[in-house]
Amino acid sequence: MKKLLLGFAAGLLLTHAANAQSATGNPQLATLLNEYYETSARLDPLSATFRGDARYNDQLPIDFTDSYRAENRRTWQGFLAQLRAIDRTQLPPADQLNYDVLRYDLLMQIERLSLPENQIVFTQFSGLPQSLALLGSGASAQPFKTVADYDNWLKRASVFPAWSDSALVYFRKGIASGMVMPKVLVEKLVPQLNALVATDISKSTFYKPVAQFPEGISDADRQRLTAAFTSLIQEKLNPSYRKLAQFFQTEYLPSARATAGYGALPGGKKMYDFRVKQFTTTNLSADAIFNLGQKEVARIRHEMEAVKKQVGFTGSLKEFFAYMRTDPKFYPYKDAEGILNYYRSITPRIQPMLARMFNKVPKTPFEVRQVEAFRAATAAAHYFAGSLEQGRPGIFYVPILDAAKTQSRESLFLHEAIPGHHYQISLQYENEALPKFRRYGFSTAYMEGWGLYAESLGKELGVYTDPYQYMLALGDEMHRAIRLVVDAGMHARGWTREQAIQYSLDNEPIEEQRAVSEIERYMAYAGQALSYKMGELKIKELRARYQKQLGSKFNLAAFHDALLMDGALPLDILERKMDAWAKAQLK
Incomplete structure (x- = not known):
């Protein structure tokens, strides 16, 4: 498919x-x-x-x-x-x-x-x-x-x-x-x-x-x-x-089979190497991505330690994770509607800064909905794009099995909704200047990279003011860094399902049920989970490059507009296009 x-x-x-x-x-x-x-x-x-x-x-x-x-x-x-x-x-x-x-x-x-x-x-x-x-x-x-x-x-x-x-x-x-x-x-x-x-x-x-x-x-x-x-x-x-x-x-x-990764399948190495290339749109090897993931995990852990110190928690980082997974104050909701309303409240909070960071915004309307019951047990939060012509809104779907055991995260909204997938996908679909195969096409590394990059804009957008929400945002970033390790670990290095689950629990504030669901997702959909972090790192690299090259001529809204205007591109093609854009800004 x-x-x-x-x-x-x-x-x-x-x-x-x-x-x-x-x-x-x-x-x-x-x-x-x-x-x-x-x-x-x-x-x-x-x-x-x-x-x-x-x-x-x-x-x-x-x-x-x-x-x-x-x-x-x-x-x-x-x-x-x-x-x-x-x-x-x-x-x-x-x-x-x-x-x-x-x-x-x-x-x-x-x-x-x-x-x-x-x-x-x-x-x-x-x-x-x-x-x-x-x-x-x-x-x-x-x-x-x-x-x-x-x-x-x-x-x-x-x-x-x-x-x-x-x-x-x-x-x-x-x-x-x-x-x-498996x-x-x-x-x-x-x-x-x-x-x-x-x-x-x-x-x-x-x-x-x-x-x-x-x-x-x-x-x-x-x-x-x-x-x-x-x-x-x-x-x-x-x-x-x-x-x-x-x-x-x-x-x-x-x-x-009892094994977790593609490496155990006949021809599995060739299949996984292709999926790495397909989903990252790079030529990096699984080993290189595994090592990059470990470096990102170490960097984010250092930032997490700083937050733990800020809130005065004296235990270990793993104990801090356990505290955030279990303390009732992090689970304030009695029903699904409370969670959905929380996410609906984020857009008006970030609207003033959105206006400064984006010159062009979607015309497609937007809604937050709960995932249907028949697929809630295995579904992750996701975005389903809308249509101006059909009058169908873009939808941020939230899976809620038990509201009393569900945490809300500002970073999740920024990624899946605004300014994440709703902005990126809607602007692409509304762009009639693109040929149809690109207007309705996709590149996972670009799309999910943009979603993760959108999470990184939280402080600039005026959220993550609560250190615990920032810790959850770091947890989401850590989650994508961990993916580089566990996906490559299972499919290229023979890691077991249990090793991958434990690595997740050791390095991020995640509930065990979600860790299990995520690892099983990577087992089923090898390579896709690599796209998020690889795309985000490329976008951040480009932003830093142009801020240095352009100096006072760098405009963040113009950068975002240029990044989004041509739709989802493979990362090497995106880089060439954006380098040309930066040269034009100097003239």
Whole structure:
């Protein structure tokens, strides 16, 4: 998938291609960029839906099969050949940037499709079974506004039995080859799947769209659609989820592995090396990233010691972590609404400084919501992008299993919401000057690097005035530094799950339940967790460089605007672009 998790983080409306203006001056390149985007949407209709492109809302390809992947790979190789036929040196700077990003995307996709990652079709952390439930609930990107919308969904969801049967074939291939998930992840996956089997059809998450029809749908259509949804759930979805759960419980679990990392898989080193490159957009080795992570952990620990001293805590840093994890004063909430209201109060507090740090801000509205119950146990806080055209706000989703055991963090809001992902993603999606494949594209290191950089702006924005909130912010930064160590540790150095959990507990103020959930996320989604810190370090490096180079000519708002204006870029391409910007500021 390309990636459904990122679809959650980046859902948005797409204007139909026929109505879109080309954002490049070279006709040959403009045609290629448009064809690339259109082909991507056709081959990956779920991602198109998450972007809001309704043309493929009735389609559900079985996209993990060897034949489907081979078709994709041949397609992207053809695009790469066409791109190489264009003389980059004859292009203007904006088109050179388009050229570079497309070349990077194609090379990464071609390499990814050569790896046997399709023998683990989905995990407890992300995949179609979870995203199908989110789409079918009516609370996500799949629209349920017209009769055609409902019929599109019925057609799409009716493919799920064939999709899930094919998934079983590939999971069994994985069992035969040794390409299997860790046992602890499978144990989390089984109850997820069982939870989506509804004995009372009217209480199924898939029944919600017909339990709350929009105005304008006739009584006859309501009756037909209600019957069709009931039949879909009863005859196709329930049996498929039940079959998957039983397979994992009885057949897959006994073959699952006890190890944590990709290094234990056949060809695992090659797979992890690719994922390091994919998610960091650098050529650094896993060992180099592991060592960098250890240095960052040491630096942040020193800052944490200073905060501990400031508040007068006389015990060790680990005891201070335990104190912040257990003292009731850090858990003031009685219900979920109290936590959500706390996060809603942050925007007006930081608004005066935001106006000084950003010249251009999103027009897309914004909301804070609680994560739905069916996925709250395994979901992290995340951002789901909105759409001006659809009137859909950007949403900061907060998972709350038990309000009395949940801490609120200013840094989390800055990262996921404002000025983090809501600013970065919304400004990119609102920028009609970008070609569509970039307007709706992503680079994890850039996006998550921006989110973590946004956390670092807390004191400049007027928050982190409470030392305990600053300690939690340091804890969040430490969390991303730890990721460099534990992700590379598990997947490249043979660390166990328990080693990684303990390393987290020893170095950050984190609840054990969250530490376990995070480590299991890295086990399932290798390499992605590296992107945050690597992206943040690059953005901070660029800011420091230009402040030194430009002196009094450096303007923070202009820097932020330039950083965000061209959307998510691989870090080396971003650096070249920003170096050119800095040179222009000197003239």
